[in-house]
Amino acid sequence: MRITDVTVELVDLPAPPPFRWRTGLPGSDGPGVGGILRIHTDTGLTGEAHTRCGLIVADLVKRRIREDILGRDPLWRELLWHRLWELDRIEEFPIYALGLIDIALWDLAGKAANLPVHQILGTYRDAIPAYASTVTFSCVEEYLDVADQCIEAGYAAIKLHAWGNPRADAELCQKLRTHVGDTYPLMYDGSAGFDFTDALYLGRALSEAGYTWYEEPMREFSVTAYRRLAERVSVPLLVAETSDGAHMNVADFIAAGAADSVRTSAVYKGGITGAMRIAHLADSFQLRAEVHGPGIVNAHLCMAIPNTSYYESLIYSNPITREPAVGPDGMVRAPSAPGIGYDSLGY
Numbered sequence: 001m002r003i004t005d006v007t008v009e010l011v012d013l014p015a016p017p018p019f020r021w022r023t024g025l026p027g028s029d030g031p032g033v034g035g036i037l038r039i040h041t042d043t044g045l046t047g048e049a050h051t052r053c054g055l056i057v058a059d060l061v062k063r064r065i066r067e068d069i070l071g072r073d074p075l076w077r078e079l080l081w082h083r084l085w086e087l088d089r090i091e092e093f094p095i096y097a098l099g100l101i102d103i104a105l106w107d108l109a110g111k112a113a114n115l116p117v118h119q120i121l122g123t124y125r126d127a128i129p130a131y132a133s134t135v136t137f138s139c140v141e142e143y144l145d146v147a148d149q150c151i152e153a154g155y156a157a158i159k160l161h162a163w164g165n166p167r168a169d170a171e172l173c174q175k176l177r178t179h180v181g182d183t184y185p186l187m188y189d190g191s192a193g194f195d196f197t198d199a200l201y202l203g204r205a206l207s208e209a210g211y212t213w214y215e216e217p218m219r220e221f222s223v224t225a226y227r228r229l230a231e232r233v234s235v236p237l238l239v240a241e242t243s244d245g246a247h248m249n250v251a252d253f254i255a256a257g258a259a260d261s262v263r264t265s266a267v268y269k270g271g272i273t274g275a276m277r278i279a280h281l282a283d284s285f286q287l288r289a290e291v292h293g294p295g296i297v298n299a300h301l302c303m304a305i306p307n308t309s310y311y312e313s314l315i316y317s318n319p320i321t322r323e324p325a326v327g328p329d330g331m332v333r334a335p336s337a338p339g340i341g342y343d344s345l346g347y
Helices: 054-069 077-091 100-113 117-121 140-152 166-180 196-209 223-232 246-255 271-284 296-304
Strands: 003-013 032-041 046-051 127-134 157-161 186-189 213-215 237-239 261-264 288-291 311-315 331-333
Touching: 003 054, 032 054, 032 100, 046 100, 054 077, 054 100, 077 100, 077 271, 100 117, 100 271, 117 271, 117 296, 127 140, 140 157, 140 166, 157 166, 166 186, 166 196, 186 196, 196 213, 196 223, 223 237, 223 246, 246 261, 246 271, 261 271, 271 288, 271 296, 288 296, 296 311
Parallel strands: 127 157, 127 311, 157 186, 186 213, 213 237, 237 261, 261 288
Antiparallel strands: 003 032, 032 046, 127 331
16 A cells, blocks of 8 residues: 555634633634645545644645655554654644644554554543533633533533633632532643743642642743642642653653643644653653543544543533533543544534
């Protein structure tokens, strides 16, 4: 089997429902141009990867990627993964673009074997609990209302994206803990909104409130800043979400004592191959590798990675709407279609 072409079909994307993010970050996008990247082969099999950034990816494929992988065997995923890193040395691919070829290759491999990707990876489970990952709401009272709805809908845990104000966010986190009780799992995501001083203040509040994890409070450029924070708070730090370099950079966080658990994902960490490298790296240190973000590709990762806890399901609105992939019991089931299964019901 040989690669005969790499194409990007541009598709018009409607504007998603409006929502807010923390102060300083944009919220919902307007209409956009997405893309379906396809790897074509001489057998007629095609692998796909989907992106919301179609124009950028189409340019990268045309200028840098297509000619480099034409004629190669698409089952040589390790070689092709390393080829993309070689090209990244020149191009500095956007973090969301680096893994698209890899995702399409895994989709193609699953179709060739007539198996879902998680089975090609080595399935660990056939279902996983989902947690509700909020957008930013208006006030404490609205967050408490949304939390009640999420618990009623069966979500196993709740993660807050709040306003990016350390004192207001600390108050919200402590009031939510009082509201839901001591045993229900709660997490907080700073979306890199703080400097060290504010991250420390909020981290101490989360420690007192017994939060399960404290995610990306600062930009992830300084491993030293995260190490200093880890030394001063007891809430577990979940790090390396948007840091560059896949497992190579994640290793530095772990070696420095700056990580209690790490992020992995197909989108930000070099595709499925990069995500699995991070999961295995974390496992060797008895750390968890929590899969970042919703969607069917990450659902496959959730089924294949033993040391992950939940599937992340975004809550965009009040009243809440449960993501179709999440069942009434709060569980996400393993995809069953060959390959990725982008057309699978519920995803």
